[in-house]
Structures are given as C-alpha cells and as structure tokens.
Amino acid sequence: MISLKEIKNDLPAGIVVFLVAVPLCLGIAMASGAPLFSGIIAGIVGGIVVSLISGSQLGVSGPAAGLAVIVLQAIQGLGSFEVFLSAVVLAGAIQLALGLLKAGSIGYYFPTSVIKGMLAGIGVIIILKQIPHAFGYDSDYEGDVHFIEPDGGTTFSELFNTFNYITPGAVIISALSLAILILWDQVLTKKHKIFQLIQGPLVVVLLGILLNVVFRDYYPQLALAANHLVVLPVADSFGGFRQQFTAPDFSRVLTYDVLFLAGTLAVVASLETLLCLEATDKLDPYKRISPANRELVAQGVGNMVSGMIGGLPVTQVIVRSSANIQSGGRTKLSALIHGILILACVILIPGILNMIPLASLAAILLVVGYKLAKPALFKSMYRNGWSQFLPFVVTIVAIVFTDLLTGIGIGMAVAIAHVLRNNYKVSHYLYKDKNEGAREKYYMILAEEISFLNKGNILQTLRKLPDNVDLEIDYSKSAYIDPDVQELIEDFKETAHSKNINLKIREVEDTERLKEEKVLL
Known part of the structure; x- marks a missing residue:
C-alpha cells in the first residue's frame, strides 16, 4: 500500500534515485548489447510495476549489471532481441511461480557477515568504477560491476588509464560537486530543515549542467563533449516514442535455448534480488523485514511486463536502493516516484537529461560508495571476531576481483568452511x-x-x-x-x-x- 505520509522525505529521495538510475539504465543496456531504450523501459517497470506489488519499503528495482554478460551472450546466441524478450517473459513467469511456492526463504540462509561484505564490496566497486568518470574518462559504461572490462582491461588498469585521459572540465565539476555533497551532508542539513528537503545530489546535478553551459559559452576548452554527458535516445514525436518499444517473438519460446535461458535468468535474477533484499533490510534505519516471497512475485510480474514491451530483465539492485536510503527515503513511494520521473522525463524533457554531466553523477555515487564501505564498518566487523571478519573481508575482495554473485559465492564458501570447522571442534x-x-x-x-x-x-x-x-x-x-x-x-x-x-x-x-x-x- 502506497502512503503519502512520508512524501516530504520520499519525493527528494525519489528524485535522487531517478538521477542515479537513468545513466545506470543506459549503461547496462549498452553493456548488454541491447537497444538503449530497453534499459529505460526496465527502469520504468522496476520503479512503477515492481514497487506497486513489492513489500520492500526501500528496495529499488531496475536492470542489473550482474545480468549484463548473460544478456549479451543470449542476444548474440539467439540472434534476435525479440526472441530474447520471450525468454524474459518466461523467466518472469518462473519467478512468479517461485514466489507462490514460497521459495523466497532461501535468502534467509545467507550469513550477516557475507551480506555486509556484499554491501562493502559494492561500495568499494562504486568508488573504483566512478573515479575514472570523475576525471572525465568515460570509456567504461555506467553500472559496470565486473573486474574484467568489456575492452579486455580491468578495474585497476582503467584507473591507471584515467591519468592519460583527464578532462579538466569534468574534474572541476566533480570536485565542486563532491565538496557540496560533503558540506550538505555534514553541515547544512544540521543547520536548517530546507537543506533536508532539497537534496544535495539534485543541487550538484543542476550545478553540473550550469557549469557546462558556462564552459561551452565562455571557456570552450573546458566544455564537456557529448560522450561525457548522459546520452538518452530522443524521439522526434509521440509516434517515434512508441516505436522504441519492442514486442517479443514467441515463435521459439519452447525451444531448448530459450527455455534454458529463461531458467538461467529466473534463477540468477531471483538470487540477486533476494541478496539485495536482505542487504537493503540491513540498511533500513527502521529495521523492517521485507517479505521475500512477495518480492519474487513482484519481480516475476515486473519481468513479464518488461519483456512484453521490450525491456531488459529487472532485479532489485543495491546501488539504487542504497542511494534511496541515504537520500532519506522512508517508504516505497520514493521508488515509485523514481519510476514515474523516468517515464515523464523520457517523454517530455529527454534533451535536458542529456545535459547532465557524468562527472556530477560520479560525485553522487562516490558518496554512496563511501557510505556503504565506511571504515567504521570494517572496525565493527573486526571487533566481532574472525568468524565474522574473515568471510566479510573475503566477500569484499572476491566481489572486487570477480563480480557480485561470484564474490558472494566465495564468501559463502568461507563462511560455511568456518561453520564446519567450529562444528568439528565443539562436538x-x-x-x-x-x-x-x-x-x-x-x-x-x-x-x-x-x-x-x-x-x-x-x-x-x-x-x-x-x-x-x-x-x-x-x-x-x-x-x-x-x-x-x-x-x-x-x-x-x-x-x-x-x-x-x-x-x-x-x-x-x-x-x-x-x-x-x-x-x-
């Protein structure tokens, strides 16, 4: 049930999540080898359809970077994006069935040390991946979480390459944005309620647009090129907008390739959703517990809708969810607002969105990453003893050097090994x-x-x-x-x-x- 009681908190949080989500949706679509607009569709469906059904108060759904490699290989293997969409619809139906069969409880079997390691690992990845964007080196797509880059490089090689492609205008924008965000969070929000109502991320986005306009008109050597800005497909008319939606091709839906892909998408998307659901609940300041089975039902319906209109598969995603929490979101109204804003803006003002510098968004995400991987968290886990600290650290390192699900799998293996060792000793x-x-x-x-x-x-x-x-x-x-x-x-x-x-x-x-x-x- 959507409530308007917390709109003063949920509206600004929804705006921040919207600003973060748009480039992530586009970047993940690009990495998936799918039409750019398919990522936007997934963001809209995740924000509106999933939010209305989900019981998670702070979780935000949309296209997930963890599925990008699977989607890319699937589209290439099937030879048709329309056939791929039929697999997305079928995957949603499987998720819906899993939810009705009460399979969501599997998410409760992941230890806290691994979940906290996942959060900190994502925080570290966000920081490492956004540093190049903050310096104006935008060869990597927004939303990437894999250690191996699409061009064959790695997370760390991209950091070194950044020094060869520094863009002064982007550095100025990201540095000023970072300073404003820190000032806003540490000082201004404690001075007056107006600074709690108007979110710092919205201010830095508007500042980034304004600075780039000034650079373009008065200091052309500092002006940002198009590849340093958000790039959203712009339709010339409403008819052109409608043509960006794609219907699935069900002619091969019962073939082995499509059925196997649907099963893979359903399992991976469900697992990622349940992990993010657990992690989001741990970040929730009110410590509410979200119904896992209902979340699988919501994701299943969301994927069926997304596949039917040409969108990528959706999952609950921790980057957007944590941005929602840290921006003061209180209920799922903020996630709904973010979905409505994406829909409204791609129809009404796509040109303005394309003026947003990626450097401004990098500053926002750097702050999000720091809050997920605060030094205080490491100290707290260390004080809890090696049984908690070791799986926590291993999960972080594994996520940074592989990807989200692989890293969690390695962290789980270490946690289970530790349990078995203790069980062996205390017989x-x-x-x-x-x-x-x-x-x-x-x-x-x-x-x-x-x-x-x-x-x-x-x-x-x-x-x-x-x-x-x-x-x-x-x-x-x-x-x-x-x-x-x-x-x-x-x-x-x-x-x-x-x-x-x-x-x-x-x-x-x-x-x-x-x-x-x-x-x-």
Missing part, C-alpha cells in the same frame, strides 16, 4: 575427575547435535585416552546423534576392553532414572 567436552582415586576417571559430554562431521574429532579424543582409566560418555542431553557416531562409540567398546578402560554410557534413560531417584529421596 564434545572432555574433562578429568579431580578426585584422587585408584583409577583416573574421565567424562565425555556430547553436544546437543552430533553429525557425521563430528566423527573425526570424537575419534581422535577417544584414541588419545590413556590405558587403565574409567570413561563415562554422556549423551543424555543430545537431541540427535548421527548413526556414524553411534557406530563409532559401539566400536570403541572393543578398544576400551583391550586398553583396560571401564566404559559407561549415559543415555536419556539414565538421566530420567536419576531424576526419579532424587524424587524418591
């Missing part, structure tokens, strides 16, 4: 009776849950026991003991006999009998 507790007697007595108390993973650790402990001792194995408090471990204990009875170990096993029945004896006493 039991062995202690020696301090009372002096003729024979030493040992007690082994098994944990509540004993799986086959604990088998090796328990076996090592039993092997290290000296000869001629008493041993009591207590699993009266164990709710579950794997049959492998039970077999191990049974086999140890023979070993105990040969080592002159008096073995006693206390099971649940023993505990109940002791309780009864105490009652009788």
Whole structure:
C-alpha cells in the first residue's frame, strides 16, 4: 500500500534515485548489447510495476549489471532481441511461480557477515568504477560491476588509464560537486530543515549542467563533449516514442535455448534480488523485514511486463536502493516516484537529461560508495571476531576481483568452511575427575547435535585416552546423534576392553532414572 505520509522525505529521495538510475539504465543496456531504450523501459517497470506489488519499503528495482554478460551472450546466441524478450517473459513467469511456492526463504540462509561484505564490496566497486568518470574518462559504461572490462582491461588498469585521459572540465565539476555533497551532508542539513528537503545530489546535478553551459559559452576548452554527458535516445514525436518499444517473438519460446535461458535468468535474477533484499533490510534505519516471497512475485510480474514491451530483465539492485536510503527515503513511494520521473522525463524533457554531466553523477555515487564501505564498518566487523571478519573481508575482495554473485559465492564458501570447522571442534567436552582415586576417571559430554562431521574429532579424543582409566560418555542431553557416531562409540567398546578402560554410557534413560531417584529421596 502506497502512503503519502512520508512524501516530504520520499519525493527528494525519489528524485535522487531517478538521477542515479537513468545513466545506470543506459549503461547496462549498452553493456548488454541491447537497444538503449530497453534499459529505460526496465527502469520504468522496476520503479512503477515492481514497487506497486513489492513489500520492500526501500528496495529499488531496475536492470542489473550482474545480468549484463548473460544478456549479451543470449542476444548474440539467439540472434534476435525479440526472441530474447520471450525468454524474459518466461523467466518472469518462473519467478512468479517461485514466489507462490514460497521459495523466497532461501535468502534467509545467507550469513550477516557475507551480506555486509556484499554491501562493502559494492561500495568499494562504486568508488573504483566512478573515479575514472570523475576525471572525465568515460570509456567504461555506467553500472559496470565486473573486474574484467568489456575492452579486455580491468578495474585497476582503467584507473591507471584515467591519468592519460583527464578532462579538466569534468574534474572541476566533480570536485565542486563532491565538496557540496560533503558540506550538505555534514553541515547544512544540521543547520536548517530546507537543506533536508532539497537534496544535495539534485543541487550538484543542476550545478553540473550550469557549469557546462558556462564552459561551452565562455571557456570552450573546458566544455564537456557529448560522450561525457548522459546520452538518452530522443524521439522526434509521440509516434517515434512508441516505436522504441519492442514486442517479443514467441515463435521459439519452447525451444531448448530459450527455455534454458529463461531458467538461467529466473534463477540468477531471483538470487540477486533476494541478496539485495536482505542487504537493503540491513540498511533500513527502521529495521523492517521485507517479505521475500512477495518480492519474487513482484519481480516475476515486473519481468513479464518488461519483456512484453521490450525491456531488459529487472532485479532489485543495491546501488539504487542504497542511494534511496541515504537520500532519506522512508517508504516505497520514493521508488515509485523514481519510476514515474523516468517515464515523464523520457517523454517530455529527454534533451535536458542529456545535459547532465557524468562527472556530477560520479560525485553522487562516490558518496554512496563511501557510505556503504565506511571504515567504521570494517572496525565493527573486526571487533566481532574472525568468524565474522574473515568471510566479510573475503566477500569484499572476491566481489572486487570477480563480480557480485561470484564474490558472494566465495564468501559463502568461507563462511560455511568456518561453520564446519567450529562444528568439528565443539562436538564434545572432555574433562578429568579431580578426585584422587585408584583409577583416573574421565567424562565425555556430547553436544546437543552430533553429525557425521563430528566423527573425526570424537575419534581422535577417544584414541588419545590413556590405558587403565574409567570413561563415562554422556549423551543424555543430545537431541540427535548421527548413526556414524553411534557406530563409532559401539566400536570403541572393543578398544576400551583391550586398553583396560571401564566404559559407561549415559543415555536419556539414565538421566530420567536419576531424576526419579532424587524424587524418591
């Protein structure tokens, strides 16, 4: 349900998300080898259709950079953008089915350390990817999150190339924009409510347009060329605008290639959405929990609509979602406003959008990236111990050097390995009776849950026991003991006999009998 109660916060946040989203939509479409307008369509659908159905209050949906490589290869492989659109529609139907079947709960199984690592990793990537744009080197497309660039370079080689292509006008605009954003955030918003109502990002965008007009008229050597500005397709008429929409071709929808692509898009888009949903909820200052199954339904309907009118696949995306949160968004009205603004502006004022310098947007995204990867976050995770810090750092490094989903997969592997290691170590507790007697007595108390993973650790402990001792194995408090471990204990009875170990096993029945004896006493 859309509410207007928070419009004073949601309207300026929606404007900021709109400004960030437009070049990202265009850049991802370019990287996907699709018509530029298909990215805009996905942004409109993500902002309007998905927002109306979704239960996420702060999540923003649109075309995702993580799908760009899949989309590029799919369009080339199928040989037709229209056939590709049929796969997008089918992928949406699969997502809708997954939501109705309650498959969204998979998102709850990702540990906090990995989710926070994802947020910080995205923050680091944003900073690394936007530095070239801030200096006026715009060879890479907006929204890229992959380490390997389309031209064969890498994130770091592009940083070094930046020094060979510095554009003075872009540097001036980005430096002034960055200074205004910091001043706005740290000082002005605390001085007067007007500075909370008017967002700093909107000011720097208007400043960037104005500065470039001044450069063009009075300092042509500083004027930005077209490739340093937003490049939105401009229709000559309403009929021309309608022609930018494309209908899908369903003639090959039941072929293996299309079905396999639809399944791939559905799985990858759903996974990315669920991860971003979890991450967005962690950034939410009100700590609201979004319904994951409803989000899959919303994304499914969104992809069906997007595919039907010529748009790229949509997912919930963390860059736009975090920009929404950091701009003061309170409800999903801000995401809806951003979608409506994209639609209105591409119809009414596409020429003005094409005046926005990428350097202005780079400054906005640099601030977003810093807030996602604040040093305080690293300190907080370090204080939580290595069980949290190691998966967190590995996730960040893996995302920076690969891509979002691969990095999360590597981070998950490290987190699971750490869990397995801890599970291996805490299977039991062995202690020696301090009372002096003729024979030493040992007690082994098994944990509540004993799986086959604990088998090796328990076996090592039993092997290290000296000869001629008493041993009591207590699993009266164990709710579950794997049959492998039970077999191990049974086999140890023979070993105990040969080592002159008096073995006693206390099971649940023993505990109940002791309780009864105490009652009788």
